[in-house]
Amino acid sequence: MxxxxxxxxxxxxxxxxxxxxxxxxxxxxxxxxxxxxxxxxxxxxxxxxxxxxxxxxxxxxxxxxxxxxxxxxxxxxxxxxxxxxxxxxxxxxxxxxxxxxxxxxxxxxxxxxxxxxxxxxxxxxxxxxxxxxxxxxxxxxxxxxxxxxxxxxxxxxxxxxxxxxxxxNPPLRMAIVGGVHIAQHLEGMARAVGFDTFIIDPREAFGSAARFPGAQVINDWPDDALRDLGVDARTALVLLTHDPKLDDPAIHFALGAGPFYIGALGSGRTHAARRARLEEAGFKPDQIDQIHGPVGLDIGASGPAEIAVSIMAEVIQSLRKP
Structure with missing residues (x-):
């Protein structure tokens, strides 16, 4: 709900x-x-x-x-x-x-x-x-x-x-970009601890109410969806598409909008490439440092459900121990 x-x-x-x-x-x-x-x-x-x-x-x-x-x-x-x-x-x-x-x-x-x-x-x-x-x-x-x-x-x-x-404070929200398998576990965990949840994915096969019955599903490009949603200091943003075409526009918007958490899926090498793209786009190192990448606490997670646990733990840590 x-x-x-x-x-x-x-x-x-x-x-x-x-x-x-x-x-x-x-x-x-x-x-x-x-x-x-x-x-x-x-x-x-x-x-x-x-x-x-x-x-x-x-x-x-x-x-x-x-x-x-x-x-x-x-x-x-x-x-x-x-x-x-x-x-x-x-x-x-x-x-x-x-x-x-x-x-x-x-x-x-x-x-x-x-x-x-x-x-x-x-x-x-x-x-x-x-x-x-x-x-x-x-x-x-x-x-x-x-x-x-x-x-x-x-x-x-x-x-x-x-x-x-x-x-x-306003209600906590989590915007998840990418209706992938990890997102199905993470969305339920987020709702269980009090977040309003939003799945953002222009690909209707991934972002559907059938796959995410408890969330609001937005089939739009991530930057447009986040702009309409109104990202603020009570919002956590998690990027799970592993696709720069979807993740990067969302990051560009989020770095100027002030969510309390930004996390992006990908290996250390993937995140290094992400940093390079953001630097080329004009973002400063201290801005880019706001992104948690690779996303989640390092707990040795294996599989989508455990990765979701690591992400949820890092989100709560960022909220309660900034």
Whole structure:
């Protein structure tokens, strides 16, 4: 499924349907907490819920607190210790402690119009940070001042501990040029870890919905397809055709568009030839160095599925440890 719905989007749907909603967000963790800071659970006025703040350990208690927050119109800070025994019961190796901010949508929490603006920013692929005062009703959306947090996709407390900063980046996307066998494995892996996926191949025999049922398939020349798609800093580009006629135009476009990852299939000799062509086309060495070639981590991969694993691992490494 493309464009996965987040907790804010679900919350807005429930609010607009007249049910009301409250957002619960992990704002701090200690030990081996099950979910990372920024994880969210949304609860409707009828008690329906989507998302998770603990992997199942304390969701029931958070739902009760969220329903009470909807009744009182007041936000609240919660703290839970997940014991080793409770953690084991839900399949975790060990426990930890989490702090959770529960906010009703409306008075005393996140204003409805602010929630709508946040959802609209995500739809427009605009990064936005939501700042919530922990000891006040101060709430605002900002697009500047959190460059490191946006780059690393990291929510967290301000230096003085008085404000929680929730980073809402656009959805991750992976554009795969070349509907080859490796792409069939890679596309599924990318979707499994949260990427919206796009297969780009002008050759309809390779790029077809039958071969890639979960992806959006674009039968166009790669540079035109990438231009229409709108490559940005939340996009990974993987080139698998092994054909300069298809790969090179895509690289030319991508080097000026700023994806967080560019990987190109081929041996060391193939990549050396690729570098030479790019230099002849006027690209600087530091630009060309952005390309991961040969593509994927060197794990001794053998066969299309293992090569796809190596590529997916390198994409995640580039995203989380730039």
């Amino acid at each position: 493309q464009n996965r719905e987040t907790a804010p989007e679900q919350a807005l749907r429930w609010v607009q349907a007249g049910e009301g909603a409250a957002l619960a967000t992990v704002i701090e963790t200690w030990g081996s907490a099950p979910r990372r800071v920024g994880a969210q659970l949304v609860v409707s006025g009828s008690g329906a819920m989507e998302g998770s703040v603990s992997g199942g350990c304390v969701e029931g208690a958070v739902v009760i607190e969220a329903l009470e927050a909807l009744e009182t119109g007041e936000s609240r800070l919660l703290e839970y210790g997940v014991s080793d025994g409770d953690a084991f019961a839900v399949g975790l190796a060990c426990g930890g402690t989490i702090r959770v901010l529960v906010e009703p949508i409306g008075a005393g929490g996140m204003p409805e119009d602010m929630l709508a603006d946040l959802v609209a920013a995500r739809a427009a692929r605009k990064p936005v940070a939501y700042e919530a005062g922990l000891k006040s009703d101060a709430r605002k959306l900002v697009t500047d001042g959190h460059a490191d947090r946006f780059r690393t996709d990291r929510s967290g407390l301000s230096e003085d501990g008085q404000t929680f900063i929730a980073i809402h």
